[in-house]
Amino acid sequence: MERHQITGHTELIGLMAYPIRHSQSPATHNAAYEKLGLDIVNLAFEVDAPELEDAIRGMRALKLKGANISMPNKTIVHKYLDEISPAAKLCGAVNTVVNKDGYLTGHITDGIGYIQSLKDNQIDPSGRKVTIAGSGGAATAVQIQAALDGVAELSIFARDDAFKENAVKTVEKINSNTSCRAAFYPLEDLDRLKAEMDSSYLFTNATGVGMKPLEGQTYIPDSSFFRSDLIVTDVIYSPHMTRMLQMAKEAGCKIMNGQGMMLFQAIAAIELMLGQRVDSDYMKEKLGIRYEY
Ligand code: NAD
Numbered sequence: 001m002e003r004h005q006i007t008g009h010t011e012l013i014g015l016m017a018y019p020i021r022h023s024q025s026p027a028t029h030n031a032a033y034e035k036l037g038l039d040i041v042n043l044a045f046e047v048d049a050p051e052l053e054d055a056i057r058g059m060r061a062l063k064l065k066g067a068n069i070s071m072p073n074k075t076i077v078h079k080y081l082d083e084i085s086p087a088a089k090l091c092g093a094v095n096t097v098v099n100k101d102g103y104l105t106g107h108i109t110d111g112i113g114y115i116q117s118l119k120d121n122q123i124d125p126s127g128r129k130v131t132i133a134g135s136g137g138a139a140t141a142v143q144i145q146a147a148l149d150g151v152a153e154l155s156i157f158a159r160d161d162a163f164k165e166n167a168v169k170t171v172e173k174i175n176s177n178t179s180c181r182a183a184f185y186p187l188e189d190l191d192r193l194k195a196e197m198d199s200s201y202l203f204t205n206a207t208g209v210g211m212k213p214l215e216g217q218t219y220i221p222d223s224s225f226f227r228s229d230l231i232v233t234d235v236i237y238s239p240h241m242t243r244m245l246q247m248a249k250e251a252g253c254k255i256m257n258g259q260g261m262m263l264f265q266a267i268a269a270i271e272l273m274l275g276q277r278v279d280s281d282y283m284k285e286k287l288g289i290r291y292e293y
Contacts, residue, residue: 111145113265
């Protein structure tokens with residue numbers, strides 16, 4: 001591995017999460033800094049929730065330009081920041097902290113990343129009806145950003161578990177804060193799911209179904225749910241081809257997995273922190289992201 005030449009001028013951006021050693025994020029960010037010609041390094045710090053306040057205080061003292069935030073810190077870091085973006089407030093989560101002369105602002109770029117990955121695939125849901133399954137962190141970010149970015153109608157499905165209330169609250173927040181009309185339905189109601197998918201431009205899986213330990217699974221019972229001109233996307237990026245995407249592809253649908261969301265949320269975070277946008281085609285090549293799979 002070629003190493004960045006570190007000097008007295010080199011600046012630091014840190015990823016704060018626990019566990020984090022498995023993360024691809026520092027490699028992605030470092031590749032982007034290199035392409036942009038920036039003398040910055042990105043490191044992963046094992047910061048668990050009880051240490052977060054100290055870590056953020058340290059970030060101010062060390063004048064870090066920014067921080068990437070992942071679990072378990074995404075939903076608590078707002079307590080230690082000066083300002084939260086409107087999307088992060090609606091999501092109740094922050095994945096990017098920008099430090100401007102000691103003033104810390106929290107943003108969420110997961111939803112932005114998802115919408116940009118759609119645009120990168122010539123998919124534009126604005127003014128259309130979209131159906132999204134999921135009630136966790138990824139689902140909420142995607143649902144809120146879709147509503148903020150002009151999706152006209154949003155049908156949200158979630159199963160009856162500990163996350164369900166999130167989805168119900170997301171629907172309330174969307175209806176009272178955006179011009180999008182959102183509705184909640186139980187994921188157990190498969191007739192309703194089929195009806196909503198039938199009248200949608202785009203269907204997205206934003207649950208963990210399809211990824212380990214649920215790899216090879218889907219809650220979609222059969223391919224009659226996939227109208228051939230329905231666009232079908234999955235936020236899951238590993239495996240690249242989930243069972244649901246495979247079924248949709250076989251039914252003739254245009255499909256997209258979560259690799260683009262992962263890349264574009266990083267690109268958006270870098271732009272917020274550093275004011276520069278790295279070339280996405282370069283990053284796709286560097287990270288081996290292809291849309292044909
Ligand atoms: P989470 O733990 O916050 O939420 C899990 C969600 O999955 C909940 O809605 C839950 O109800 C649902 N779920 C779990 N088991 C289910 C089942 N058997 N049937 C129906 N629904 C079920 O997780 P998260 O952070 O929102 O992540 C969800 C998925 O999104 C993961 O696969 C993750 O890898 C992916 N993700 C992708 C990106 C990206 O950039 N592409 C970013 C974040 C998360």
